[in-house]
Amino acid sequence: MDTGERYDCIVIGGGPAGATAGTVLAQHGRRVAVLERDAFPRHHIGESLMPYTWFTFERLGVLDWFEQAACPKKYSVQFVSTTGKVSQPFYFFETIEHPCSTTWQVLRSDFDRMLLDNARAKGAEVRQGATVRELLMEGDRAVGVRVQGADGGSETFRADAVIDASGRDTFLASKLGWKRRDPDLTKISIFTYYRGAKRDPGLDEGATTVAYIPEKGWFWYIPLPDDVVSVGVVAEADYLYRDTRDPEAIFAREAADCIWIADHLSTGTRIEPVRVTGEFSYRAEAIGGDGFCLAGDAFSFLDPVFSTGVFMALKSGEMAADAVHRGLDAGGVTAETFVEYERDMRWALDQFRQLVLSFYNQTFSFRDFIRAHPDLHPRLVDALVGNVFADLGPLFDALREFSARTSQPEVAQPAGARP
Numbered sequence: 246m247d248t249g250e251r252y253d254c255i256v257i258g259g260g261p262a263g264a265t266a267g268t269v270l271a272q273h274g275r276r277v278a279v280l281e282r283d284a285f286p287r288h289h290i291g292e293s294l295m296p297y298t299w300f301t302f303e304r305l306g307v308l309d310w311f312e313q314a315a316c317p318k319k320y321s322v323q324f325v326s327t328t329g330k331v332s333q334p335f336y337f338f339e340t341i342e343h344p345c346s347t348t349w350q351v352l353r354s355d356f357d358r359m360l361l362d363n364a365r366a367k368g369a370e371v372r373q374g375a376t377v378r379e380l381l382m383e384g385d386r387a388v389g390v391r392v393q394g395a396d397g398g399s400e401t402f403r404a405d406a407v408i409d410a411s412g413r414d415t416f417l418a419s420k421l422g423w424k425r426r427d428p429d430l431t432k433i434s435i436f437t438y439y440r441g442a443k444r445d446p447g448l449d450e451g452a453t454t455v456a457y458i459p460e461k462g463w464f465w466y467i468p469l470p471d472d473v474v475s476v477g478v479v480a481e482a483d484y485l486y487r488d489t490r491d492p493e494a495i496f497a498r499e500a501a502d503c504i505w506i507a508d509h510l511s512t513g514t515r516i517e518p519v520r521v522t523g524e525f526s527y528r529a530e531a532i533g534g535d536g537f538c539l540a541g542d543a544f545s546f547l548d549p550v551f552s553t554g555v556f557m558a559l560k561s562g563e564m565a566a567d568a569v570h571r572g573l574d575a576g577g578v579t580a581e582t583f584v585e586y587e588r589d590m591r592w593a594l595d596q597f598r599q600l601v602l603s604f605y606n607q608t609f610s611f612r613d614f615i616r617a618h619p620d621l622h623p624r625l626v627d628a629l630v631g632n633v634f635a636d637l638g639p640l641f642d643a644l645r646e647f648s649a650r651t652s653q654p655e656v657a658q659p660a661g662a663r664p
């Protein structure tokens with residue numbers, strides 16, 4: 246059935262990227278529909294925010310929500326070596342004098358619902374239980390989508406533009422054959438949730454902790470509301486699956502072997518099943534075409550060690566919506582509409598990717614790097630907070646040079662053995 250309705254833009258997916266794009270287009274006065282497959286609230290991984298998400302939250306008008314939802318405040322990130330030694334935390338307020346220096350840890354089911362409700366409140370039409378099955382084309386131009394409703398019925402929506410924000414489902418990038426896996430970042434993750442696990446005192450209570458394991462891997466430990474922590478391990482599949490494929494057994498083995506994690510979980514009780522996410526990092530070979538573009542994880546996913554995912558989803562939701570708005574004003578949304586957006590996304594992702602590669606370099610240590618380049622400490626914090634559109638060229642030049650200089654053929658100890 247053709248709904249007969251015509252929209253300025255259809256957004257596929259109501260996660261952070263889609264909800265942001267929907268809100269921003271509605272704020273621009275555009276007629277926009279956000280089509281989401283799932284009924285919210287639903288579970289989603291990715292709870293630790295970056296400070297620079299603050300600016301998108303301000304634009305969306307949702308900054309009040311974090312206090313109301315009692316989200317733990319995140320002032321820092323800290324790193325723990327394989328011997329259990331905790332680094333000096335990177336406190337964001339040490340280099341940023343702005344409210345954004347405090348960010349939050351969020352329960353994604355509540356956070357994503359809040360963002361989608363906000364899109365609706367700001368004027369976007371939101372449909373849940375609406376699975377987009379097909380991008381409708383006239384020649385090379387996208388003109389709408391075909392949707393399957395929760396009752397199995399099919400509807401078509403016509404629009405001048407379509408933004409694909411379908412997350413790691415990569416609806417369009419998969420259909421178009423655009424998805425390229427990152428050969429240097431091929432980890433998987435195994436994760437779960439505990440209640441009653443230990444929290445560090447004072448300012449560090451809400452910190453994200455990254456605890457290294459041998460063999461180029463790490464645990465995240467993220468305090469959430471209601472005394473819950475999100476905890477997961479990221480490493481090569483071969484390493485994690487070396488003696489069993491049972492996620493529970495793997496999680497238990499790795500948690501027991503990681504001194505800091507074992508200690509922090511010792512007072513807690515596991516409250517959720519152990520889940521697995523594979524196929525970590527990828528990017529689409531293009532960001533859009535005539536009448537359509539990709540946003541958030543639908544365009545690219547990067548290993549989550551620096552909690553970049555939600556930031557990039559929010560930022561790309563904004564940038565995609567602004568580009569569509571400009572294109573509509575200019576008389577039509579074409580591939581040309583997305584040139585600047587694509588350039589900025591690739592720049593930001595390349596910067597973060599360089600940071601991630603340094604992290605995984607066997608012989609790299611942030612502490613040694615900062616000792617060698619104390620002047621670059623503020624730039625490193627810029628990268629960790631998401632100020633990625635700043636000129637971080639000198640930082641990344643130095644990181645590349647330092648990594649190359651410290652690289653050795655093969656070493657017994659991973660980077661994390663040296664905090």
Ligand SMILES: Cc1cc2nc3c(=O)[nH]c(=O)nc-3n(C[C@H](O)[C@H](O)[C@H](O)COP(=O)(O)OP(=O)(O)OC[C@H]3O[C@@H](n4cnc5c(N)ncnc54)[C@H](O)[C@@H]3O)c2cc1C
Nearest residue numbers: 258260261262282291293377411412541542549554555558
């Ligand atoms: C193990 C792991 C740990 C992570 N940790 C962090 C972290 O600590 N901090 C952080 O910032 N990020 C983290 N991330 C990344 C973060 O989860 C994502 O980057 C973020 O959720 C991307 O948002 P999105 O809106 O692009 O996609 P999503 O949040 O996945 O939203 C996509 C939405 O599209 C819907 N959808 C899909 N297909 C269709 C369709 N055909 N029709 C209609 N709807 C559809 C889905 O139901 C979903 O709701 C982590 C990711 C992983 C895998």
